[in-house]
Amino acid sequence: MNVRYSAIAALIAFLLGLAVATFSELRIFLPALLRGAAVTIEISILSAILFFSMSFIAGIGRLNSIRPIRWISTIYIEVFRGTSLLVILFWFFFVLPSFGVVLSPTQAAVLGLGLNFGAYGAEVVRGAITAVPKGQKEASAALNLPDWKSTLRIVIPQAIPIAIPGLSNLTIEMIKATALVSAVTLVDITFASVQQNQIHYRTLDIFIVAMVIYYCFSQLIRFGGAILEARMTRHLARPH
Amino acid sequence: MDWQWDFTFEVVLPRLWEAAGITVYATVVSFAFALVGGLILMLLKMSSFKPVSFVASEVIEFIRGTPLLIQIFFLFFVLPQVNITLPPLTTGILAIAIYNSALTAEVYRAGLQAVPRGQWEAAIALNLSTYRTFRKIIIPQSLPPIIPALGNYLVAIFKETPLLSFVAVGEIMHASKLIGSEYYRFNEAVTLAGIFFLVMSLVAAALVRATENYVKRSILH
Numbered sequence: 001m002n003v004r005y006s007a008i009a010a011l012i013a014f015l016l017g018l019a020v021a022t023f024s025e026l027r028i029f030l031p032a033l034l035r036g037a038a039v040t041i042e043i044s045i046l047s048a049i050l051f052f053s054m055s056f057i058a059g060i061g062r063l064n065s066i067r068p069i070r071w072i073s074t075i076y077i078e079v080f081r082g083t084s085l086l087v088i089l090f091w092f093f094f095v096l097p098s099f100g101v102v103l104s105p106t107q108a109a110v111l112g113l114g115l116n117f118g119a120y121g122a123e124v125v126r127g128a129i130t131a132v133p134k135g136q137k138e139a140s141a142a143l144n145l146p147d148w149k150s151t152l153r154i155v156i157p158q159a160i161p162i163a164i165p166g167l168s169n170l171t172i173e174m175i176k177a178t179a180l181v182s183a184v185t186l187v188d189i190t191f192a193s194v195q196q197n198q199i200h201y202r203t204l205d206i207f208i209v210a211m212v213i214y215y216c217f218s219q220l221i222r223f224g225g226a227i228l229e230a231r232m233t234r235h236l237a238r239p240h
Numbered sequence: 241m242d243w244q245w246d247f248t249f250e251v252v253l254p255r256l257w258e259a260a261g262i263t264v265y266a267t268v269v270s271f272a273f274a275l276v277g278g279l280i281l282m283l284l285k286m287s288s289f290k291p292v293s294f295v296a297s298e299v300i301e302f303i304r305g306t307p308l309l310i311q312i313f314f315l316f317f318v319l320p321q322v323n324i325t326l327p328p329l330t331t332g333i334l335a336i337a338i339y340n341s342a343l344t345a346e347v348y349r350a351g352l353q354a355v356p357r358g359q360w361e362a363a364i365a366l367n368l369s370t371y372r373t374f375r376k377i378i379i380p381q382s383l384p385p386i387i388p389a390l391g392n393y394l395v396a397i398f399k400e401t402p403l404l405s406f407v408a409v410g411e412i413m414h415a416s417k418l419i420g421s422e423y424y425r426f427n428e429a430v431t432l433a434g435i436f437f438l439v440m441s442l443v444a445a446a447l448v449r450a451t452e453n454y455v456k457r458s459i460l461h
Contacts, residue, residue, distance in 0.1 A: 082441035086402040086413055087434045094426035098242045172305070179307035180403070190310050197313075203321055207314040211306040218305035 010219035017212050029196040029206055036192030037213055043106065043188065044175050044217075047113035051174060054118025055167065059125025060151065073122065080119035086180050088112045093184040109181040117174045124166035128159040161232040168225025172218045179214075189213055248428045252419055256432055259415035266333055266411060267398045273337035274397065275390070278344025285345060286352075303342035309403050311335045316407045332404040340397055344390060351386035352378065387455050391448030395441055402433075412436060 061073035080088070089112040092103055103111065132155050140150035182191035193210040197203050284296035303311070312335040319326060326334070355378055363373040405414035416429030 078442070079438060082438040082445075083434045084399040084402045084413070084437045086405070087430065087437055090413070090417075090426070090430045091434055094420065095430050098427050176305075176307040179309040183406075190307065190313065193310070194313060197317055203317045207310065207318065210310055211302075211314070214307055214310065215302055215305040 010216045013212055014216045017209060026205060026209065029193075029200055029202065030209065032192050032196050033189060033206070033210055033213065036187055036189040036210075039181075039186055040175070040178050040188045040217075043109050043113065043178050043181055043186065046106070046110040047117070047174060047178070048171060050110060050114025051117040051121055051170070052167070054115060055121025055125045055163075056156075058118060058122035059129065060156070062122060062126050063129055065147075076115075077119045077122050080116050081123075085112065085116045085177055086183055088116055089180060089183050105181075105184045105186050108184045109178075109186055112184075113174055113177060113181075117170055117177070120170055120173075121167055124170065125159065125163050127166070128163035129155060131162050132158045161229060161236075164225060164229045164232065168221055168228070171225070172221050175217050175221065176214065243427055244425075247423070247425065248432070251423070252416075252428045252432055255415050255419060256412055256429065256436065259410055259412040260436065262329070262409065263398070263401050263411040266329065266336070266401045266404060266409070267394070270333045270336040270340065270401075271394050271397050273333070274340035274344050274393070277337055277341030278348055281341050281345035282348040282352075285349065300342045300345055303339060308336065308339045308400055309406060311339055312403055312407060328407045329404070329409045332407055332409050336397060336400055336404075339400075340393055343393060347386055347389040347393070350389075351382035354385050355381045384452075384456055388448060388452040391444075391451060395444045395448065398440060398444065399437060402437075 058073045058076055061069050062077065064070050064073070089108060092108040092112050093105065096103060096108075136154055136158065137150060140154045145154070178188055179190040181188050182194075187195070189210050193206045196206050200206070281296060281300055285293050285300060287293045287296070312332055315331050315335045316328065319331060359377055359381065360373070363377050368377070401411050402413035404411050405417060408414065412433050416426075416433045419429040420426040
């Protein structure tokens with residue numbers, strides 16, 4: 001209920017903003033901000049793919065029965081959760097080249113964001129997997145399913161709906177965190193608004209428009225996550 | 241790999257050590273402000289006067305829905321235009337505190353709502369004063385879920401302080417950027433900054449867990 005209302009509010013704000021923008025002096029800086037928004041969207045989509053994959057790989061890996069896999073997952077999670085995202089981005093962009101790995105700004109940004117949020121996501125996935133009743137695993141053992149099959153076909157499909165709220169919150173955090181990619185020379189919304197501010201000096205308008213764009217993105221993800229969760233738990237609401 | 245130990249010890253470490261002080265200072269002060277700010281926002285949001293609670297919850301939602309970095313830039317560029325000139329560090333601390341107030345407000349609210357209704361009703365039935373209701377009944381029961389969550393925000397604020405380097409506050413990330421551009425060597429400074437954050441976060445996480453256990457033991461028997 002609340003989510004739907006917020007999404008509608010965001011949509012109205014966006015349309016109002018668009019209307020104001022078309023008819024007012026916002027026209028001067030809006031194109032630059034929208035180009036920045038395109039970069040933000042591109043980085044968000046690419047890092048989201050890495051973020052979700054790493055969440056599941058490390059989350060499942062942390063519960064694996066083979067010790068080295070568990071250790072590697074734990075080290076990955078602790079290292080990327082413990083360091084600050086900005087430091088990671090800098091490290092990927094400025095330090096990795098001295099190891100012979102030269103990344104483009106986009107690659108560095110996507111790797112940094114994806115691996116950083118993947119570590120947070122892994123904890124969400126791990127929590128979701130442990131929340132699946134033990135009986136499910138025992139029943140698949142009783143049916144003689146191999147371990148990998150019971151994980152992949154029985155446990156994970158039940159863990160996904162549980163993980164969705166946490167993952168959608170992290171996705172919002174990740175989109176907000178894309179504001180840092182100017183550290184690796186990408187011109188996203190945030191950096192575009194700083195540039196536009198230096199050119200036109202219309203500080204208040206520029207930053208408010210930029211924040212409204214971010215706000216719309218976050219509300220969109222929140223709305224999408226709520227719909228997805230409702231979809232995937234629909235069968236659970238059926239009376240027995 | 242290209243790593244110089246004497247450069248690390250003679251140039252990088254002393255300068256990062258100085259900057260670490262600013263990082264810790266910014267963390268502690270913003271956290272303190274966020275604790276108070278969160279309390280105020282939470283009280284406004286739970287106000288029975290509808291317009292106040294509506295505005296407060298929309299403001300919280302908007303602060304949570306936009307990146308901290310752009311809020312830092314916003315304060316940094318807008319405040320001087322309305323004739324409020326603050327040093328960059330103060331502006332940065334203010335921005336981090338406001339951003340995290342919106343988050344801690346939700347923590348307080350969740351903690352208060354976790355106290356069963358029956359506890360409030362029982363306090364009324366026993367004719368306890370508002371002060372004693374809060375002091376003896378509500379606060380002790382809402383602290384155990386609140387404290388670990390607040391602790392996590394302390395660690396989160398600590399990891400947000402590198403954003404201050406965007407507005408030239410001399411914290412640890414800014415120091416390593418400066419070293420990088422002065423000597424054109426990023427390896428040592430950025431790696432050490434990363435290790436610093438990793439170690440501090442692990443220590444802080446252990447402290448948060450210890451506090452959590454302590455609170456559980458001393459309040460709930």
